[in-house]
Structure formats: structure tokens, C-alpha cells
Amino acid sequence: MSLCKCLFGRNAVTTLLCGMLWASTPAFAQSGAQVIRGINGSWEAYPQRAAGLGSTARGSLPAPAPVPEPPLKPEHLTKWKADQTRNAELTQKGLPPVTSGMACLPEGMPGMMQGTFPMEVLETPGQVTIIQEAYNQVRRIYLNEKLMAPEDAEPRFSGHSVGSWEGNTLVIRTVGVKDSVRFRNAPHSMNIRITERIRLVNDEFMENQVTIEDPEYLTKPWTWTWMYKRWPGYKIQEYVCEDNRYFEDPALGHQRLRVQ
Amino acid sequence: MSRHKYSTSGLAAVLAILALLAPAPGLAHHSFAGYEPELQIKFSGVVTEFTWANPHVYVRMDAPDKATGKTRRWLIECANPGILNRVGWRFNMVKAGDTITVIVSPLRNGEPAALLKQITLADGTKYSNGGPAGPATIE
Numbered sequence: 016m017s018l019c020k021c022l023f024g025r026n027a028v029t030t031l032l033c034g035m036l037w038a039s040t041p042a043f044a045q046s047g048a049q050v051i052r053g054i055n056g057s058w059e060a061y062p063q064r065a066a067g068l069g070s071t072a073r074g075s076l077p078a079p080a081p082v083p084e085p086p087l088k089p090e091h092l093t094k095w096k097a098d099q100t101r102n103a104e105l106t107q108k109g110l111p112p113v114t115s116g117m118a119c120l121p122e123g124m125p126g127m128m129q130g131t132f133p134m135e136v137l138e139t140p141g142q143v144t145i146i147q148e149a150y151n152q153v154r155r156i157y158l159n160e161k162l163m164a165p166e167d168a169e170p171r172f173s174g175h176s177v178g179s180w181e182g183n184t185l186v187i188r189t190v191g192v193k194d195s196v197r198f199r200n201a202p203h204s205m206n207i208r209i210t211e212r213i214r215l216v217n218d219e220f221m222e223n224q225v226t227i228e229d230p231e232y233l234t235k236p237w238t239w240t241w242m243y244k245r246w247p248g249y250k251i252q253e254y255v256c257e258d259n260r261y262f263e264d265p266a267l268g269h270q271r272l273r274v275q
Numbered sequence: 276m277s278r279h280k281y282s283t284s285g286l287a288a289v290l291a292i293l294a295l296l297a298p299a300p301g302l303a304h305h306s307f308a309g310y311e312p313e314l315q316i317k318f319s320g321v322v323t324e325f326t327w328a329n330p331h332v333y334v335r336m337d338a339p340d341k342a343t344g345k346t347r348r349w350l351i352e353c354a355n356p357g358i359l360n361r362v363g364w365r366f367n368m369v370k371a372g373d374t375i376t377v378i379v380s381p382l383r384n385g386e387p388a389a390l391l392k393q394i395t396l397a398d399g400t401k402y403s404n405g406g407p408a409g410p411a412t413i414e
Binding site for chain 2: 068119258260
């Protein structure tokens with residue numbers, strides 16, 4: 016019996032029977048989707064990057080290890096290290112190098128999963144949606160669907176993601192991240208694959224084990240763990256980058272504020 | 276006001292504090308390295324424009340220059356609406372014509388723009404720019 020007929024049965028008995036059948040079926044099983052696993056809600060990066068960016072609540076959990084250097088192939092690592100050194104020197108001199116964020120471009124994947132501002136996770140039948148407040152970034156993770164081949168994936172900032180629950184861990188696989196997107200300034204190809212393993216540590220904390228694979232640029236998978244702290248009741252705010260006043264200095268190429 | 280006539284007394288202590296309390300709001304958008312990290316100046320003036328928008332909130336204000344006596348128009352860069360809402364600001368709490376007092380770090384290149392550390396409204400209430408403000412190095 017179709018859902019349509021259930022909802023629009025032509026007589027009272029049919030409607031009643033359909034309603035009983037519907038109510039006795041596990042939540043969301045009607046659509047073949049997974050039940051909700053409790054990662055719904057607002058989260059902030061943990062530990063907080065700085066005062067003012069998040070809630071005033073502090074956590075007791077140890078901070079995860081810092082994201083390691085990208086295991087770039089030697090020919091890319093040399094340039095990456097030189098760029099990092101140069102950028103640090105310029106910043107020290109008050110001449111910070113241009114960034115994509117300066118041009119109001121979003122971080123994309125995986126940076127948006129440890130964005131500057133809080134993020135919201137929405138579990139709905141067949142889909143997990145993650146909204147990062149900064150730049151109104153949204154990624155939709157389709158559950159139990161087949162991951163497309165990287166060559167078929169239209170390049171996007173957040174890529175294309177599918178997910179599945181393995182026990183209490185949500186495993187998300189992502190392809191199709193635009194090769195102009197930079198995380199930690201590391202270059203990548205359109206064959207990049209990102210795997211995330213997200214699970215609740217307890218009611219208060221959520222963990223994300225991130226692995227990036229890109230044989231064109233990396234010598235081995237680049238892995239680290241990010242942590243999030245739940246922020247009960249926090250409502251994600253709008254972020255439209257409408258009033259950018261920064262530009263690239265035409266002479267020196269660094270960030271400049273348009274003062275007048 | 277002259278950026279070059281400030282006292283250096285206590286500057287080392289302020290520097291040490293600021294090294295720990297480096298401004299972080301706006302990480303997603305751009306660097307704040309263009310501002311003097313070790314210098315905080317305090318002055319009062321009249322708001323000419325208040326823009327509540329992303330990626331950053333801006334205040335334009337006219338303030339008398341202590342060195343020349345002439346009015347100087349400043350652009351004060353604040354954090355973004357999201358951060359400011361989280362530390363208690365409201366989108367309509369500043370308007371043109373208000374007299375405010377600010378503690379700011381000016382641009383290194385001498386242009387009349389600065390990064391907000393703390394704002395005091397006409398009624399005396401104080402708000403941070405997300406990160407904690409250190410003491411003003413010069414007033």
C-alpha cells in the first residue's frame with residue numbers, strides 16, 4: 016500500500032488501517048532511511064580558537080592533536096614550505112598575503128568542518144545536512160547512496176558527499192572538491208577523496224576523524240581528528256559577505272583595507 | 276591625535292598581554308596583521324555612519340586630532356555581526372550622531388583606520404569586539 020493511498024485513503028477504515036501500519040513502522044524506515052542518531056543540533060569547534068568566537072562554555076576534554084603538515088610529494092612540499100615561510104614573514108611585517116576568504120569565498124571542504132563559527136547538524140530521513148555559519152556554507156550528505164566517481168563530480172566548494180552509519184559512526188565520503196579550494200594552503204587534484212568518521216564521544220562532544228587521499232599530491236593519507244562541543248539552543252546566524260572592504264594591494268600584493 | 280607621540284611606558288607589559296590575547300575574530304575573512312598589534316589608542320568622537328553587515332561591522336566617526344586640533348574621520352573595523360551578537364551587541368545600538376569612545380589598534384600604514392578593541396556608548400555601557408581589550412597604551 017502506498018504512502019499516498021495511506022494519507023489519502025478514500026474511506027475511514029482504509030485510512031485507519033494505513034495509519035496503524037504507518038505508526039507501527041520504525042521511524043523513517045518507510046523511506047529506507049536511517050533513524051536519527053543524536054548528532055542533531057548546534058556545535059562549535061573545540062577547543063575554541065579564541066574568546067568571542069563561540070559560547071562561554073568550556074570543556075574538560077583534552078584537545079585533539081593539531082592538524083599535521085600535509086604529506087605532500089617532495090616537489091609540492093618544497094613550494095608549500097616556502098610559501099608558508101613567506102606568508103608568515105609578510106604577516107609579521109603587517110603585509111598579510113591575500114586569501115580566498117578575503118574575497119568572500121567560502122572555505123569549502125574540509126575547512127568548513129572546523130569553521131570559524133558554529134555549525135548546525137540536521138538529521139532528516141535519508142540525509143544529514145551540515146550548515147557552517149561562516150559564509151552560509153551548506154553540505155548535504157546523502158545516506159546510503161553510491162558515491163560518484165571523481166571524474167563525474169561537478170567541482171564544488173563542498174564537493175559531493177554520501178554517508179552511511181557503521182554502528183554509531185557516521186562515515187562520510189566526499190569527492191568533487193574544487194581544486195581551487197585550499198585547506199592549510201595545500202594544493203590538491205580533482206581526484207581528492209575525503210573520508211570522515213563522525214561519532215558522539217558523549218552527550219557533549221562529537222569527534223570527526225578526517226582522512227584526505229590524493230595520490231597525485233600526497234605521499235600517504237593526511238589524517239587528523241577534529242572535535243566539536245555541543246551548544247544547546249544556539250541558533251545559526253545569517254552570513255552574507257555583502258560588504259567586503261578588503262582588496263589586493265596592486266603594488267605589493269598583500270591585503271589592504273579600503274579606508275575611504 | 277598623533278600616532279607618533281605616544282608614551283612607551285608600560286608598552287612591554289601591554290605587548291606581553293596582547294601576545295596572549297591576539298585578536299582572532301574574523302579568521303574566516305582576512306588577517307588583522309595590517310593593524311599595529313602592540314598599540315592601543317583611546318579617543319572619543321561622533322559617529323557618522325554605522326554599517327552592520329558581513330564580513331565585518333564598520334563605524335565611521337569624526338574625532339579631533341590631539342596634535343593638530345583638526346577633525347579626523349576614522350574607519351573603525353569591528354568583528355562580524357555573528358560574533359558581536361554573541362558578545363551582547365545589537366544591530367541598532369549605534370547610530371549616526373552618537374558620541375562614542377573607542378579603544379583601537381590603528382593601521383600600521385598610517386591611514387585613519389583602526390581595529391576596535393572596546394567601544395563605550397554614550398550611556399557608558401562598554402562592549403568588546405569579541406576578544407578582550409587590553410588597556411589603552413595612549414589616550
